[in-house]
Amino acid sequence: METLRRRPPLPYETAMNKPIADHHPYALDLAAFRDLGRRTVDLAADCLEQLDSRPAVNVVPDDERRLLMGIALPDEGMQAHDMLAFLEQHVMPWPLPASHRRSYGWICSPSAPIAILADTIATTMNTGLDGYDHASLFLMQGLGRWFMELAGFPVDGNSLAVLFSGGSAANLNALTTALHSAARADGWNIREEGLQGSGRPPFTVYASEEVHSSVQKCCEQLGLGRRSLRIVPADDRFRLRPDALRALVESDRAAGMRPFCVVGVAGTTNVGAIDPLDAMADIAGEYGLWFHVDGAYGALGILDPAYADQYRGMERADTLTLDPHKWLHTPVDCGALLMRDRNAHREAFSLVPDYLSESGPDSAPWPSEHMFQLTYANRALKTWAAIGRLGRNGVVELVTRCNRLAAYLADRVERSPDLEMLAPCSLSVVNFRYVPTDEGMDDAALDALNRHISDAVAASGEAHMPTTKVRGRTALRACVLHYANTEEDMDHLVDLVRRLGREAVGR
Ligand SMILES: *Cc1c(COP(=O)(O)O)cnc(C)c1O
Numbered sequence: 001m002e003t004l005r006r007r008p009p010l011p012y013e014t015a016m017n018k019p020i021a022d023h024h025p026y027a028l029d030l031a032a033f034r035d036l037g038r039r040t041v042d043l044a045a046d047c048l049e050q051l052d053s054r055p056a057v058n059v060v061p062d063d064e065r066r067l068l069m070g071i072a073l074p075d076e077g078m079q080a081h082d083m084l085a086f087l088e089q090h091v092m093p094w095p096l097p098a099s100h101r102r103s104y105g106w107i108c109s110p111s112a113p114i115a116i117l118a119d120t121i122a123t124t125m126n127t128g129l130d131g132y133d134h135a136s137l138f139l140m141q142g143l144g145r146w147f148m149e150l151a152g153f154p155v156d157g158n159s160l161a162v163l164f165s166g167g168s169a170a171n172l173n174a175l176t177t178a179l180h181s182a183a184r185a186d187g188w189n190i191r192e193e194g195l196q197g198s199g200r201p202p203f204t205v206y207a208s209e210e211v212h213s214s215v216q217k218c219c220e221q222l223g224l225g226r227r228s229l230r231i232v233p234a235d236d237r238f239r240l241r242p243d244a245l246r247a248l249v250e251s252d253r254a255a256g257m258r259p260f261c262v263v264g265v266a267g268t269t270n271v272g273a274i275d276p277l278d279a280m281a282d283i284a285g286e287y288g289l290w291f292h293v294d295g296a297y298g299a300l301g302i303l304d305p306a307y308a309d310q311y312r313g314m315e316r317a318d319t320l321t322l323d324p325h326k327w328l329h330t331p332v333d334c335g336a337l338l339m340r341d342r343n344a345h346r347e348a349f350s351l352v353p354d355y356l357s358e359s360g361p362d363s364a365p366w367p368s369e370h371m372f373q374l375t376y377a378n379r380a381l382k383t384w385a386a387i388g389r390l391g392r393n394g395v396v397e398l399v400t401r402c403n404r405l406a407a408y409l410a411d412r413v414e415r416s417p418d419l420e421m422l423a424p425c426s427l428s429v430v431n432f433r434y435v436p437t438d439e440g441m442d443d444a445a446l447d448a449l450n451r452h453i454s455d456a457v458a459a460s461g462e463a464h465m466p467t468t469k470v471r472g473r474t475a476l477r478a479c480v481l482h483y484a485n486t487e488e489d490m491d492h493l494v495d496l497v498r499r500l501g502r503e504a505v506g507r
Pocket residue numbers: 107165166167168169212214265267268269294295296297323335
């Protein structure tokens with residue numbers, strides 16, 4: 001006590017009895033805010049304007065890396081204008097190659113301008129989507145119905161769409177709910193007993209060899225172990241083989257396992273294949289399995305009349321993952337999970353402590369009662385903006401156009417003597433490789449050559465197209481998702497790969 005009393009007052013303590021508003025760095029100075037806001041919009045506008053005229057791939061120079069990673073915490077606060085200048089100089093020049101028109105890597109689209117602005121409003125309002133009674137939550141409820149209508153998912157009083165950080169988180173919610181439902185059906189409660197030493201038959205999940213890595217991560221995270229993910233072989237078009245699924249479920253059951261979920265992929269990440277969803281739904285029904293469809297990338301492909309048939313059965317899913325940050329020009333991050341029976345999710349997740357209240361009968365269902373997270377970002381506004389700006393017809397046009405361009409690219413590849421398709425073109429993904437004529441290269445040499453070409457594409461700054469493996473062979477993988485792409489972009493890509501390929505083999 002003695003030492004406490006003799007401690008000299010800290011500088012801020014002397015000001016404790018004075019109003020703080022006008023000298024605090026966070027204090028709202030409206031004129032300054034408007035001024036900084038205009039500067040920010042100018043920076044953003046410049047960024048958007050220059051996007052496609054800058055190289056597709058911008059590598060952060062070494063001194064910038066060091067500067068950013070070694071940045072010191074300042075003793076005194078920085079000036080707001082200096083902070084914007086810092087971002088302009090040291091951060092904005094080096095984005096990931098995701099928004100460029102000729103960035104065909106991964107599965108990402110640029111942000112719709114209106115979505116960028118709507119997201120600013122969302123962060124300004126700073127209202128999370130966990131629950132309570134507020135406009136953004138109701139908007140999310142309406143937006144959920146948009147997703148269901150677009151994806152052909154049943155809309156009724158029991159269904160619900162919840163926004164997540166992405167497909168991985170949406171898949172984890174689906175698999176968790178599936179697992180808990182299975183235990184409940186067997187007469188026990190995982191939330192109460194947990195999986196440890198349950199002495200019960202091991203739970204198993206089924207998916208094709210082409211399933212996204214996040215599904216394996218889900219099984220690992222749920223404590224089921226990697227071996228609980230039972231891999232079903234795919235056919236020559238990379239689609240799960242229903243006969244093999246049935247056989248594996250049968251033999252696993254006979255061996256004392258407890259199959260509880262089957263995951264169908266509507267648009268595989270690697271090659272865009274669509275699993276035979278209707279046949280899988282039949283098998284799921286027959287064996288009492290939860291039917292989850294992972295359409296993180298491809299669920300919206302159902303809107304393309306040329307592909308709609310292949311989606312038959314998706315409407316029978318218990319849960320459907322769909323990522324607006326992939327095909328819908330929504331700024332990262334945003335994934336959605338469409339839930340057929342929200343009560344199943346509620347049973348798996350709802351836990352309302354004393355210091356929170358529970359959703360009432362008049363409110364929209366609270367996401368926090370159907371998912372792991374409590375407070376979470378208001379992703380509804382930007383997603384609503386990106387979709388609303390297009391309307392249904394615009395979304396159909398976007399998806400169909402990307403698919404047509406991919407087919408056009410595939411056609412150009414097939415007609416080039418020195419290019420070869422490595423998987424059938426499906427949705428907006430094309431996998432191909434450069435094969436110099438008359439060189440007699442084996443697969444290993446072609447793998448190395450195509451990795452080199454992919455690097456050369458990036459170094460040229462003209463496009464971005466990383467490699468993947470298709471049945472063990474290195475492929476140049478182009479995924480078309482940009483609203484502004486044209487046949488000219490596809491021609492450019494073919495010409496670029498052939499030119500860099502010829503240079504690489506010294507012709
Ligand atoms: C991208 C993708 C995921 C993972 O989604 P994130 O948003 O990156 O978490 C899951 N499944 C499929 C089929 C995907 O393409």
